[in-house]
Structure formats: C-alpha cells, structure tokens
Amino acid sequence: MTGNEAIAQGAIDAGCRFYAGYPITPQNELPAYMAKFMPEAGGIFIQAESEIAAINMVFGASAAGERAMTSSSSPGISLKQEGISYIAGAELPAVIVNIMRGGPGLGNISPSQSDYFQATKGGGHGDYRLIVLAPASVQEAYDFMRDAFELADKYRNPAMILADGMLGQMMEPLQLSDNDNLKSENRKLKTKLWALTGCKGRKPNIVKSFFMREGDLEESNLLLQKKYKTIQDKEERCESLYLDDAQVVFVAYGTMSRIAKAAMNTLRGKGKKVGLIRPQTLWPFPKKIFHRRPHTAHRLRFLVVEMSYGQMLEDVELAVKGKAGVEFLGRSGGGVPTEEEIIKAVLRIKY
Amino acid sequence: MEKIFSRTKSLRDIASHYCPGCGHGVAHRLVAEVIDELGIRERVIAVAPVGCAVIAYDYWDFDCSEAAHGRALAVATAIKRVRPDNIVFTYQGDGDLAAIGTNETIHAANRGENLTVVFINNAVYGMTGGQMAPTTLLGQKTATTPLGREVKYHGYPLKISELLAQLPAVKYAERTSLDSPQGVLKTKTAIKQAFENQINGIGFSLVEILSPCPTYWGLSPKAAMEWIKDDMVKEFPLGRIK
Numbered sequence: 095m096t097g098n099e100a101i102a103q104g105a106i107d108a109g110c111r112f113y114a115g116y117p118i119t120p121q122n123e124l125p126a127y128m129a130k131f132m133p134e135a136g137g138i139f140i141q142a143e144s145e146i147a148a149i150n151m152v153f154g155a156s157a158a159g160e161r162a163m164t165s166s167s168s169p170g171i172s173l174k175q176e177g178i179s180y181i182a183g184a185e186l187p188a189v190i191v192n193i194m195r196g197g198p199g200l201g202n203i204s205p206s207q208s209d210y211f212q213a214t215k216g217g218g219h220g221d222y223r224l225i226v227l228a229p230a231s232v233q234e235a236y237d238f239m240r241d242a243f244e245l246a247d248k249y250r251n252p253a254m255i256l257a258d259g260m261l262g263q264m265m266e267p268l269q270l271s272d273n274d275n276l277k278s279e280n281r282k283l284k285t286k287l288w289a290l291t292g293c294k295g296r297k298p299n300i301v302k303s304f305f306m307r308e309g310d311l312e313e314s315n316l317l318l319q320k321k322y323k324t325i326q327d328k329e330e331r332c333e334s335l336y337l338d339d340a341q342v343v344f345v346a347y348g349t350m351s352r353i354a355k356a357a358m359n360t361l362r363g364k365g366k367k368v369g370l371i372r373p374q375t376l377w378p379f380p381k382k383i384f385h386r387r388p389h390t391a392h393r394l395r396f397l398v399v400e401m402s403y404g405q406m407l408e409d410v411e412l413a414v415k416g417k418a419g420v421e422f423l424g425r426s427g428g429g430v431p432t433e434e435e436i437i438k439a440v441l442r443i444k445y
Numbered sequence: 446m447e448k449i450f451s452r453t454k455s456l457r458d459i460a461s462h463y464c465p466g467c468g469h470g471v472a473h474r475l476v477a478e479v480i481d482e483l484g485i486r487e488r489v490i491a492v493a494p495v496g497c498a499v500i501a502y503d504y505w506d507f508d509c510s511e512a513a514h515g516r517a518l519a520v521a522t523a524i525k526r527v528r529p530d531n532i533v534f535t536y537q538g539d540g541d542l543a544a545i546g547t548n549e550t551i552h553a554a555n556r557g558e559n560l561t562v563v564f565i566n567n568a569v570y571g572m573t574g575g576q577m578a579p580t581t582l583l584g585q586k587t588a589t590t591p592l593g594r595e596v597k598y599h600g601y602p603l604k605i606s607e608l609l610a611q612l613p614a615v616k617y618a619e620r621t622s623l624d625s626p627q628g629v630l631k632t633k634t635a636i637k638q639a640f641e642n643q644i645n646g647i648g649f650s651l652v653e654i655l656s657p658c659p660t661y662w663g664l665s666p667k668a669a670m671e672w673i674k675d676d677m678v679k680e681f682p683l684g685r686i687k
Binding site for chain 2: 152
C-alpha cells in the first residue's frame with residue numbers, strides 16, 4: 095500500500111465516516127481510495143468544488159458529530175487555512191492531512207517539508223494551535239490516523255497529519271489493525287453532547303467561533319490557551335536513539351528522519367558517536383527530550399536536517415535555549431539532503 | 446380574555462439588534478413560524494451566515510451552526526449528508542450567497558443537495574457599512590459606489606436565483622418581497638413550500654426575499670418599502686422562478 099492509501103484506510107479504521115477533498119498532486123491516491131472504500135464502510139465521500147468548500151464541509155460534518163477529515167497538498171492547504179481557523183475557534187474535532195510539495199506558490203510536486211511553519215505556528219488567523227503528527231513510514235501513516243482522530247476528539251481540536259510527497263507515494267508493507275473490537279470502539283463516538291443533532295429533549299446547541307460581547311472572546315481564547323498548555327504538557331512524542339553517548343544528535347522528522355537514521359548507522363559503524371531525535375508530534379514540539387542529558391557532558395551538538403531552509407530549526411533552537419550548539423542542513427524545492435551530504439555535514443562539525 | 450396571538454416557540458424573547466425598519470426581524474419570525482407550524486423545531490439545524498444575520502442563532506431556539514463568510518451551503522451540505530433525517534437550512538444575505546459564496550451556492554445547488562435556502566436580498570452589505578452588493582441596483586449609491594452603480598465599472602445586478610434556476614437539480618426557486626402585508630404572507634407561503642420540499646425529499650429549494658435596509662439606502666422605513674415596490678421589483682421581478 096502507498097502512504098496515501100494507508101492514511102485513507104487508517105482513517106476508515108479509526109472510525110472516520112466523512113471525507114471531503116479536492117484533487118491535487120501528490121495526494122490523489124488518497125481521495126481515490128476514499129471514493130471507493132468510504133461508501134463501502136457506510137461513510138460519505140464528497141469531491142468538493144474547491145479546497146475551501148472541502149474544509150467547510152468538514153466543519154459541517156464535525157459539527158453534526160461525525161468523525162470527519164480532508165486531505166490536500168501545500169497550495170491546497172493554504173486555501174483551507176480560513177476553515178481550519180474556524181474549526182479551531184469553534185472547538186470542533188477534525189483531521190487534515192497535508193502531503194507536502196514544494197513551494198512557495200505553485201512550486202512543484204516534489205516532496206518538501208516547507209509547510210512546517212504553517213502547520214505548527216497557526217497558518218490561519220487568530221491565536222490557535224493544531225495538533226501536528228509527522229509519520230515517517232507507511233505503517234506510522236496508518237497508525238497515526240487513529241491517534242489523530244482520538245486526540246482531535248479528546249481535545250475538540252483540529253489535528254493535522256504532516257507528511258511529504260515521498261511518504262505519500264512510497265509503498266511499504268503494512269500491518270492493518272485486525273482488532274475488530276478496537277475498530278468498533280472507534281465507531282462508538284464518545285457522546286458529543288455539543289453536536290448538532292436537532293434539539294429534541296435538550297436545549298439548542300450552537301456551534302460558533304464568534305464572540306461579540308466585550309470580554310467574551312478573551313475569555314474564550316484563555317480557555318483555548320489552557321487547553322493548549324495541557325496538550326503541550328501531555329502529548330509531546332518522539333523517537334530518540336543513542337542519546338546517552340551521542341556527541342552529535344540529528345534532529346529530523348518524516349521522510350528526512352529515515353535518511354538521517356541511515357547516516358547515523360553508517361557513522362556509528364565507523365565509531366562516530368551520533369544519535370537521533372525524531373519528533374513524532376511537531377506541535378506540541380517535544381522540548382523535554384532536548385534536556386534529558388546535561389548538554390555540558392560532551393559538548394553536545396544538534397544537527398537539524400530538513401527539506402526546507404530551516405523551519406523546525408527554530409523550534410530546536412527554542413528548546414535548546416542556547417545551551418548546546420545547533421547546526422543546520424537543509425534543501426528545498428525538490429532537493430533532498432542525501433546520506434552523503436549529512437555525513438559530510440557531521441564531519442565538518444568541530445567538537 | 447382569549448389569547449389569539451403570541452410569540453412562536455422557535456423565536457426567543459430577546460431584544461433585536463437590527464436597525465429600525467430592517468427586514469431581517471420579519472424574515473426571522475417567518476422562518477420560526479413555518480418551522481413551528483410544520484412541527485419540525487426539534488429536527489431543524491440552521492446554518493447562519495456572516496453578515497447582518499450572523500447572530501441569527503441568538504433569535505432562534507433550535508440547533509444552529511455558524512459558517513465562514515459564503516460557506517453556509519458547504520457546511521449545510523455536510524450536515525445534511527451526515528444527518529439526512531434532520532431538516533437543514535441556510536439563511537444568507539446577498540454578499541454571502543451571491544458574491545463570496547457564489548461557488549458554494551452554485552455547486553450545492555448543482556449537486557441537488559436536499560436543502561432549504563432563505564436568501565435575503567437587500568441590495569447592499571449591511572454589516573460592514575453599506576457597500577455595493579452583487580445585487581445593488583444600477584444608479585444605487587453605496588459606500589463603495591459613491592456616484593451610483595455603473596455598468597461600465599460594476600456590471601449588472603446579479604440575478605442569482607434566475608441563474609440557479611437553470612440548473613436541473615434546483616427544484617424550487619421563488620422571489621418574494623417584504624414590502625407589504627401581502628408580500629409578507631406570500632413570503633411565508635414560499636418559505637413553507639421550501640421546507641416542505643425538503644421534508645418530502647424533493648431537493649434544493651430557494652426563496653429569495655427582497656428585504657428593506659433603510660439605514661444603508663438612506664431612506665425612512667416607509668420610503669424603503671416604497672423603493673422595493675417602485676425600483677427593486679423592476680430589476681428583481683416577484684413570483685415563482687422555477
């Protein structure tokens with residue numbers, strides 16, 4: 095299965111029963127899979143007239159209590175930003191998948207990680223946060239869909255899967271969830287007392303992000319901030335390797351982390367003490383892991399490797415707070431840092 | 446004494462934020478009365494627009510969703526698909542439905558979504574201070590057409606209902622007016638028809654209501670009613686379009 099198809103099947107197995115999207119490369123296998131298999135699962139597939147309509151359909155489906163998602167690639171995700179802001183403001187759960195391609199503008203269709211800022215720093219207007227998960231394999235692409243829907247429901251917050259075109263197109267063996275209990279558990283949507291179902295036997299529900307009365311918006315935003323603090327404290331996730339002895343620690347996510355891992359293994363074979371931090375959540379960014387070991391121990395250096403010109407780099411610098419050296423290697427616009435380039439970059443570091 | 450008239454159940458007892466002489470209050474009430482007469486209050490899910498009617502949900506006593514400006518019919522499409530047994534309608538102004546939301550409007554109509562649309566045409570953007578709307582009449586002065594709307598620069602008033610009526614999946618389109626007691630009654634009948642169509646699974650149904658905006662027409666409430674009769678109706682003829 096390709097990463098795109100694994101994401102679609104992962105969503106269906108996670109109990110998602112509403113998909114709306116608009117064609118854009120390199121994620122077209124995802125809606126095509128949904129068009130075929132979502133109706134079979136008893137769900138709804140809509141090819142929307144635009145990216146904007148698609149995200150607003152997700153707003154509506156989620157407001158009506160369904161597990162809902164959309165997917166797109168970079169330029170399309172830009173168009174969805176208004177809708178994502180409304181979803182965050184109205185505290186609706188939803189999942190948005192971004193299979194990143196090169197930008198800015200129409201860019202190209204090669205893999206990229208240059209939407210990191212957009213995904214983790216807001217993207218749309220207003221003080222809000224997305225929960226951002228970054229899978230690095232087809233298996234994780236599948237597994238993270240369940241996590242994304244669970245987190246979205248738990249916090250009534252939009253969650254994003256941030257992957258790149260390479261992961262979307264890549265084929266790998268995949269273990270599907272064969273736990274039917276789990277699948278049916280996912281279908282038993284936790285009682286969403288706020289959802290629009292018709293006001294039979296209760297007071298009317300209103301789904302909105304509009305707070306006109308003086309003080310109401312500030313109060314609502316403070317509640318959002320409290321929620322974001324909880325998410326930051328509880329949900330940061332990463333994989334780490336060889337942090338105990340490493341002198342140089344790679345920091346990379348998604349496809350890029352696989353190449354960094356290959357470089358790490360080659361270097362360790364030659365006796366170089368290198369390690370890896372692979373954030374699985376980009377927001378909340380896994381800050382704590384950067385302080386697991388006193389940085390003074392071995393004059394620790396971090397080497398951030400990205401398919402961008404340094405976006406996650408800023409979060410690493412914030413996490414490290416100047417207490418260790420932070421180096422950077424990045425390419426963008428279709429360029430992907432190679433294992434050889436990473437190894438050269440490590441050998442250039444004086445420590 | 447026998448009580449022969451009272452506030453309909455679906456309309457909340459709160460002060461109105463609308464300007465004196467505005468048509469929204471009447472239209473809100475008509476929608477609420479129709480919903481109560483059809484006995485569907487507990488099944489209704491409304492989608493409110495961005496514009497003067499943005500807080501319609503403060504007046505109505507049933508489930509409501511907000512929608513981003515122009516996106517009401519995308520939101521409503523999804524709600525209806527997820528909950529086909531509910532009665533879903535949008536309430537939108539001319540800027541929302543026929544300018545920023547034209548795409549969502551045409552495509553929801555073309556898909557034949559089984560929805561009810563209440564479309565308020567007052568030929569102006571009210572909420573933002575009286576700018577030109579797609580439905581502004583030729584010669585009409587607004588904040589952004591200080592010399593009046595001119596074909597050369599602004600094109601013609603957009604007859605979105607006639608445009609939508611061309612689509613095979615649109616089952617009902619009617620234009621009414623709030624300019625007189627008779628007009629109000631006809632409007633209520635049309636709204637009821639549009640809801641009954643949805644209940645009976647007939648499909649996309651739209652009522653366009655010519656509605657006064659004395660504030661941004663620079664007219665008294667009474668003169669605004671006359672302006673609908675004398676000027677607006679010439680551009681937007683009343684009656685069943687489809």
